[in-house]
Amino acid sequence: MLVYRRKIFSVMDRNLNNIQEYTEEDLKNPEIIQFLCNDYYFYDVHITKSGWDFLISHYGYDGLYAIDKSCQFGFCRCHDDSSPEAYRKWIQERIAEYPHVLR
16 A cells, blocks of 8 residues: 545544545656645545655655645645755655555
């Protein structure tokens, strides 16, 4: 699993029907990445280490940063230091939070 999003958020809800998974093909679409960046700050989107690895290899840090800058609620809108270096560090911290998930 690369990226998943809870369609209806509830901490107590264990119903997997409320989960939407995103494939590599989905993640190749910059509009989907922009949508996910906006939702990420509402804690509905979860990007695994494998997901970040794919995003970085496909877009690079600069490409992801450019997409994020176009978002209403992305990293660049929610942090005081929105420099590319701070963004790269933030991604690396997110990667460290998740174990590697095999495809």
